[in-house]
């Protein structure tokens with residue numbers, strides 16, 4: 001079974017005259033890491049939003065871990081996301097008034113599956129969260145997250161995404177606010193943590209310098225056959 005499998009997926013935003021996505025086929029293997037790049041407006045965030053179940057699939061097939069997102073109602077997509085996905089997006093911010101560890105523990109509050117995944121290893125939830133945070137180089141786990149630097153907050157977001165070993169981590173420009181050295185360090189820690197968890201990683205960035213360490217690099221233009229000039233002229 002693939003982690004992500006797509007066939008004949010098209011997506012058009014309301015009030016746009018043409019689809020912004022037309023993806024004949026795309027597959028991501030379980031545990032694979034893919035770097036996805038593309039010009040601004042090429043549909044990267046829309047693509048991730050469909051995979052995360054934030055937007056509804058209407059045309060074509062999109063399955064994640066064998067589950068068809070098209071068939072799910074809103075609340076089913078929410079539960080699916082909590083169970084199978086770790087998300088590191090700009091808009092999925094940490095809860096500022098909670099501590100570092102409580103932010104990480106949230107992943108298991110919304111998913112029995114992920115909670116059981118942790119408990120089945122013999123670790124308690126807080127032991128597992130602490131182990132992950134240490135692996136991502138965060139030691140002050142009881143600080144409130146608004147006392148952390150942007151780079152530290154990104155690593156807490158990564159720990160939250162990885163808690164309970166979800167099948168897939170999706171990251172949308174997670175390093176854009178970091179300097180080059182910190183970008184590389186973050187990526188190194190994230191890739192290692194994904195490997196340990198066995199999670200596939202779909203990582204979106206403009207910055208091709210980061211692509212080297214991934215199993216595969218894909219350009220949006222290679223998978224998306226939608227005619228950009230039509231949308232761009234609107």
Ligand SMILES: Nc1ncnc2c1ncn2[C@@H]1O[C@H](COP(=O)(O)OP(=O)(O)OP(=O)(O)O)[C@@H](O)[C@H]1O
Pocket residue numbers: 013014016020038039040041042043044045046047231232
């Ligand atoms: N909420 C929305 N409503 C209507 N159109 C949208 C919406 N979000 C994106 N679009 C349109 O969909 C197309 C693709 O946008 P998207 O944000 O997916 O691209 P992107 O590759 O992630 O861009 P960037 O790199 O600038 O973030 C654009 O033409 C954009 O105007």
